[in-house]
Amino acid sequence: MRWTQTLIPTLREAPADAEILSHKLLLRSGLIRKLAAGVYTFMPLGLRTLRKIEQIVREEMDRSGALELALPILHPKEIWEQSGRAEPWRNTLFKVKDSGNREWFLSPTAEEAVTAMAGGEINSYRQLPKNFYQIGAKFRDEIRPRFGLLRAKEFVMKDAYSFDVSDEAAQVTYQKMHDAYSKIFARCGLKTIAVEASSGAMGGSFSAEFMIPAEIGEDEVAYCEACNYAANTEKATSKIPKTAAREIGEPIGKFATPGVVTIEALQKAPYSVPANRQIKTLIYMAASKLIIILVRGDDQLNEAKLAGKIGTTVFRPATAEEIFEATGAHPGSLGAVTSTRKYQEIQVFADERLQGANGMTTGANEDGFHLRNVSIERDVQVNQWADLRVVQAGEPCPNCGKPLKIRRAIEVGHVYKLGTKFSVALGAEFLDESGARKPCVMGCYGIGVTRTLQAVIEQCNDKDGIIWPVSVAPYRVCITPLNADPNSEAMKLAEKIYAELTERGIDAILDDRDERPGVKFKDADLVGFPIRIGIGEKSLARGEIEIKPRGGTLMPAKISEALERIMPLTQ
């Protein structure tokens, strides 16, 4: 390709709404353009890189035995109702009504569509295992799209769905996908870490995320440098000890705390109750019912863990009105003690760290009062104990006990064991060897393809621009004659090298613009071609060209040896 024939609209400055480096570089290098908030056009070079990433994904998926197909983007509402996800996913689903008043969703993921298809076509264990994948546009109604392709309304995903005869067989497929993902990201030049993850609203039984450590990531990973434990903080646990029980449970006592409505205020004189001796009482509305959640005063509720426990992501903190009606108190005076609650039938979920704790302080469910000497066992009726807290840096690793660290990261891939939730709901069953009808055991496996593209930029850059790994660069080689006159020696040699590279299957771009060398070099560095070949009159006079790996040092090379010097760099 010649630079003047394609369109590479580089920019000196990124638009103001690009907050993070990779987003800025995407725009500055002319790889993408915004059509509207959260919706981007892939310009010619951006699309080339996207296609290369897609091809890597395709090759590794095919190698694993998965079958590519293409499910529609328009999904009838009915199948989402059948799976029970229409409601929990309603905030992220784009909804479309057609002229016949039928409702459709724009696919954010395709468990329903693929399971309905499999239900129609798979009948026998002989047809299993099957793993179907597709690469295409997905949609999520992001309220606040930002960070370019990292949180967009429309994006490209590879999604795969596996069907197996048993849990054991599904585990084998899951591991194959885990391995394929490691290869895919490695081939894209990305350093990822696989972490234990929350299954969240997917309803999966086990899952792992592939993460790119990055300051601007939207996820947090807790990890242990000693034993390689790593988990999304939504899922991470630790060996932190339970709250120490005191020897004798003194009787419960109410005391006045006028105006005190926070854990912090109660820590101060005259009350001086440390946060770790307080019980934090939260009231949530989940599936139209109130629930109470108890965590220690110095802990934070982990909503992902709560979602896993209650089996839905559709919940929210109750409103002040709802709370007052249920407890007779306002938020800030809520308490854990059963006898002080107006309604007894509310389910209570308590964090395990509170198990056996006594001598605790909590709200009295009466504005302006707290209770001291509360014993969880004696005074609080807990319906379900669970790990509901957010792990903090420095807590002991659940595997080896060494202190955990926490860092931010970008999720680029996710593998789930799904079980039979969808196959039961949508009728994907098979007859086993004995003729018994059974639901397929499923897994699902996603890669954010456009997100991976941006993650590569986030990981591979310097002050001058992007540094593309050879495997996913828009063009592997940029040939830069410093004189663009078609009759100049520089241009003639540039054309010759361009033809020779093309013949060898190396995609190259020839910068045939009539621009100053500085402009050409700056643009080539910004766009991030892995290898730049400079052809100037001074070096020509010495019988040389200049080979400059992006991010490496300039290497003069004899013209006669040009190709054999360039070729190894392009692989």
Place this chain on the structure above:
Amino acid sequence: MRWTQTLIPTLREAPADAEILSHKLLLRSGLIRKLAAGVYTFMPLGLRTLRKIEQIVREEMDRSGALELALPILHPKEIWEQSGRAEPWRNTLFKVKDSGNREWFLSPTAEEAVTAMAGGEINSYRQLPKNFYQIGAKFRDEIRPRFGLLRAKEFVMKDAYSFDVSDEAAQVTYQKMHDAYSKIFARCGLKTIAVEASSGAMGGSFSAEFMIPAEIGEDEVAYCEACNYAANTEKATSKIPKTAAREIGEPIGKFATPGVVTIEALQKAPYSVPANRQIKTLIYMAASKLIIILVRGDDQLNEAKLAGKIGTTVFRPATAEEIFEATGAHPGSLGAVTSTRKYQEIQVFADERLQGANGMTTGANEDGFHLRNVSIERDVQVNQWADLRVVQAGEPCPNCGKPLKIRRAIEVGHVYKLGTKFSVALGAEFLDESGARKPCVMGCYGIGVTRTLQAVIEQCNDKDGIIWPVSVAPYRVCITPLNADPNSEAMKLAEKIYAELTERGIDAILDDRDERPGVKFKDADLVGFPIRIGIGEKSLARGEIEIKPRGGTLMPAKISEALERIMPLTQ
């Protein structure tokens, strides 16, 4: 690929809602499955063919110098309002409202999105010409989806948009695209005819369609076997003579016609007015205004020609109430004579065939009466003359005068010269050599990719199934060992041939199913692999295999010569 590893769910019978052969074959061969009305999943083999067609399109578009990019599917409503198409396209646009109450359309075409992008990135004549294309999902809210991929709600299109400095330059690009399209369809194994077409709601100034003759086509083409004239009947003209004027215009005269409200009734005794001496008066509501259209009694109004004349496709026949209010008469008694109309300000569009006609009969705008001896020139105030009639088979070709024929056809591609409508509306301007700001002259070029796939099936089949052209077959070769036992001689040879073909880059499928030969042959014929290689014990005993080109005759071949006999058939 091994047959047992992929999924080819062939069917004996097509589902009842598949009305036409190509749709039935798509389903029976397991290439696609319906997810919902007008929305299909591409199964593994269907997707392979789709990708091959896409790749042919891509190669020819790239060869023509066009640049691939990817515009989003979600288009903000605002750009469609800027171009003025939100209203005329409202019935075909899928509308989406996001959680922030912003409105989006699912792209049915992308003139607005690409022109807005070009407006931002193109500044100078030095950057032109540019021709951008994409291959991807498009959406139309079809009220009655049918015929499988021919009229679907979601489909794959290649759409291209060119930007030039002048009409002459745009004409060059248009011709390049016309040539590329001919090559693309030929490479797909399709026999197409390029016909003159109506530009309809695209607002283009000139256009051509690529058509596949087919009984079930939704379009009609008028063509001349003598001179190769061919045009969509929406656009076709003929050398049919104007209505003969009689020598003396007799005075106009009203006569009673109780109960006569059709052209046919007036043809009968006692009135006996031939249809070709009647004026048909139609009243339409177009852009909230009534218009009158006059055609001869034996002609039909061509609504596409009317759309081209009035510049919008948003019109409909007026209701009886609207007509009565405007004329004082009911439909069936409407007349062309100006003086009899209640409202004079209504614009009158008349078909050119009526120019100079006299001695005509028409309604009196009074129920139960008609007027005779009407002279168009004397009695009817015509605002605009135009070709507004539907051409009939047998009329003289507009080029050579020989009789036209008419046949049905499927449109697979369309090339338009667009002019500056979109570039003006969306600000795609450039500075010319003298520094003057000018709008780009645009063209747009569409190929229905999924439609092309089905058109190939419609054109290439026999009673046993599909006959894929080698270029777009899901697999070029199907190897059919009649014994699937891995240790059989047949299977061992099958594996060897499979490996040799794969090594030579020929995609083959190995039917490793433990099925009767009849089932295997039937499935291979149904799916339509171009070359089938039968390996049975009888022929093996003779040292032979059987090569069977789909739709051709069986050719025994020595095992030692197998490859050299197969290879030429795969190209």
